[in-house]
Amino acid sequence: MNITLKVWRQKNAQDKGGFKTYPVANVSPDMSFLEMFDVLNEQLLAKGEDPVHFDHDCREGICGMCSMYINGKPHGPKDAVTTCQLHMRSFKDGDSITVEPWRAKAFPVVKDLVTDRSAFDRIIQSGGYISINTGGVPDANEIPIPKKIADQAMDAATCIGCGACVAACKNASAMLFVSAKVSQLAMLPQGQVERKTRAERMVAQMDEEGFGACTNTGACSAECPKEISLENIARLNREFYGAKLKSENV
C-alpha cells in the first residue's frame, strides 16, 4: 500500500505549527498505525529530519498513552480501539490520512502530536481515591459486593485516561473521564465515606483545568476506545447535585 500522510508538525508549545505532507510507500496491511509512523520516522531520521513525535508505550491499548486524531476522529475510524491497535488494513491503498494532536485548551500541545494531559492527573489527585493508608485494612472478603455491582464498577474502572473523550467533544469536556472514576468509587461500599466530597472536589478541579461544559451530545462515549458508558455521566450528575444539596460547603 502507498499512503499519503498529512501530519501536524509543531516544534514546541510556543510554535504556531502547521501540516506537512509525507508519502509513505510499501505499507503492509499488517502494520499497526504506529508501526507505519515508525517507518516514516526511520526515513526522516535517515534524511536528517526530525522524526514526528507522538506518545505511545504499551502498544496494546491499555496504557492510554497513544493519542492521535486521525481523519477527524480520535484514535481513527474504528470503534473501540486505540491508535496503537488500529491496523493499516483499515485503510485503502492510495488513501490520504490527516493526523493531528488532541485539541483542547486543557491539553496544550508539547510537540507535534504530543500533548500535556497532566490535567487528568490533577483531577484524580483531587479525590479520585479512597483515603486509606497501607495496612490495617479489613480482610478482603469481609464485605461481600454483589457481582453485578462489582462488574459495573469494573466497567467504569477500565478507563485508560487517554483523553479521546475530551478530543471528541466540541466543548472539550472531561465529564466522561471524571464520571468513570466517580462512578467506580461511588458504586463500591469502600467508596461511600468520601462520596460527597469526592464528586465535588473532582468536578471543581475539572472546571479549574479549563475543560468545557457537558451538553450531552454523547460524542465522548461514541469515540471512547474502552466504550465507557454515558450512564456514568448521569451518575456523576446525581452524585454532584446530591453532594451539593447535602454539602456542608453550601
Next chain:
Amino acid sequence: MKLDSKIPEGPLAEKWTKHKFNVKLVNPANKRKYDIIVVGSGLAGASAAASFGELGYNVKCFCFQDSPRRAHSIAAQGGINAAKNYQNDGDSVFRLFYDTIKGGDYRGREGNTYRLAEVSVNIIDQCVAQGVPFAREYGGLLANRSFGGAQVSRTFYAKGQTGQQLLLGAYSALSRQIDSGKVKMYNRTEMLDLVMVDGQARGIVTRNLITGEIESHSAHAVVLATGGYGNVFFLSTNAMGSNCTAAWRAHKKGALFSNPCYTQIHPTCIPVSGDHQSKLTLMSESLRNDGRVWVPKKGIKGLTAKAATEIPEEERDYYLERIYPAFGNLVPRDVASRNAKNVCDEGRGVGSTGLAVFLDFSDAIKRDGKDVVKGKYGNLFDMYKQITGDDPYEAPMMIYPAVHYTMGGLWVDYNLMTTVPGAYAIGEANFSDHGANRLGASALMQGLADGYFIIPYTIGNYLASMPYDKVSTDHEAFKTAEKEVKERLDKLLSINGTKTPDQFHKELGLIMWEYCGMSRNEKGLTLAKEKIKALKKEFWSNVKLVGGNDELNMSLEKANRVADFIELGELMIDDALDRRESCGGHFREESQTEEGEAKRMDDEYAYVAAWAFQGENQEEILHKEELIFENVKLTQRSYK
C-alpha cells in the same frame, strides 16, 4: 567480596516477623526529616512512594511516561497470586512458597520467597480497600482461578486487566499523597545517573524529557523500581519504553547485577508479521487449556491458517501431546516455548515467516460448542482477530514464543538493598524472588509486596542510622555526575553517523534472541560476545541522531537506552556462558539428559551469580552467593 543476604536466623515462618521486630524504627516525628527518591511508578514504585508518603517521609517519585498511571505494569492481564485459600482447596503460605521456589527451579532464596508468600494475603486486602474491582462470585465474595498450571485456585483477577486495576489502585494511593504534598511527582523525567557521596547513594541526576534540562535531586535513600530489561531483545511483550538504563547506571556505580541471563520466554504470543514489527503481543496462557498445539508432520512453506484446516489429522503432529503425554499442551512455559522453537528449527514452522505454530480450537468448539469457547476466550479471540485479521473460530491461531519477563536484576539483600548502601531495588528491577523462572501471576504479587509491605519497614532500618543533614545538589559529586551525563548526550548527538538507534537495537535483539534466548551453547555465546563488542564499537561511531539536547527528542532518549542495552547484552552473554547448566527458562545445550530434556546441576550451580562492574570495556567480575535450602528438597522436573 562476601555477599551477605542478611536473611534472619530462625525457622522460615518466623524470619520476617522477627526481622520486623529487630529493625530500627524512625520515630514518627523524625520521618519528615528524611527524603526518599523513588524512581518508577509501576506497581512497585507507586506502592512504595505512596506508603512512604503515608508514613511521613518526603518523597520524590519519577517516571518517564506522561503520567504515573501508564507504567508498564498496566499491561499485565492474567492475575495476581495470593495464599488466601478462599477456595478451601488446600492452599497455604507454605504451598505458595513451595510452588514459587520449585517453579524457579531452585535458583531463588528461601527466605525472600517465603516472605513473598506470607505478605501476599495482605496485598489483596489492601487492593480491595482501595476500590480495586476484582472479579466476584454471585455470593459477592472474591473469585479465583487456577493459573499457569497451579494445582490450586489462588489467582485473583479483574477481567483480563488485572495489572491495570492494581496499578490504578496504587496510582490512586500515590495521587492522594501527591495531593497531600508528601510526594512530589516528576513525570516525563528520566533518571540518568545515581549519585554517590561518601560511599552512599545520595541522589540522582535526571533529564527533563520536555526541556532537556539536566537536574540533580538529593535524598537520604534512592529506591529503583524501574522494571525489567526484556527489551534488550528488541522484540518483547514489554512496553516500548521499558529499559534498563536506571539499573545499569546504578550497576556502574557499584550495584552488583544478578543472574542477567535469566529471562522468561512466554510460549503464546502473536508471531512476528514482518520487519516493521515493533513489539509482540501476549495471548493469555489460559488458551492452552483448550487449544491444541500442532505443526504439519512435513514442513509446508508459507502454510496459512486457512489452508491448515484442510490438512488431515494423520498429517498433523500434535507434538506436545506426543512428547509429553501426561501434561500435553499444559507443559510449563519453558518446555512449550522450547519445543515450538525446535519444530520451527526443523523447518516445520507455519505462516509466512515459518516462525509460528498452530494453536487449534476446532476440537474444543466441536466438543463444547462455539458459545462455551466464546464465553471463555471471546475477548482474546477478538484481540487476535484485531491484530492479525484472522478469525480463530474459523481457523487455528498462530503463536510463537516471545520474551516476556526478566528474572535477573540488581542484587539485593533481604532488606531489598543493593550492594550500594542506601540504594534499593524493588519489583522486576531486582533479582530476588523468582529464581530461574517465574510462575504466572507472581510478578504483580512481588511488585506490590515489595512496595507496600516490605520496603516501608526495611528502609527505616537504614534511615534510622543516617544523619538528618541533606547533601546539597551543589556538592561536587552531583556536579561531576551532571557533567558526565551531559557529555554523554552531547557525544551521542555529535556522532552523526548513518544508522538509526532502532537499527542498532534490532541488530542487538537478533543477536540476543539467536544466541542467548531459549537455548544456548558455548560456541554460540562466544560468537555472540564478539558480535556485541563489534556492535558497541559501531554504535559509538556510527549512530545517527537529529535535533538537540534541549527539547523533546525521542531519538536521543532511544539512543541513550540502546547504548545501555548493548552493554547489558554483553553481560547477559557472560552470565549465560558461566552457567553451564540448563535451568528454569533456559536450555544449555551442553547440559541435557539422554532424552534431550533440561538437566540442572545443583552441585555446581546452586548459586546466585552477582556481577561487579570493573570500568568501561573491562570484563566484569563474578561473585557468587551460595543458595541454601533447608525447607525444600531439590527435585528434577519431569513432565513426561
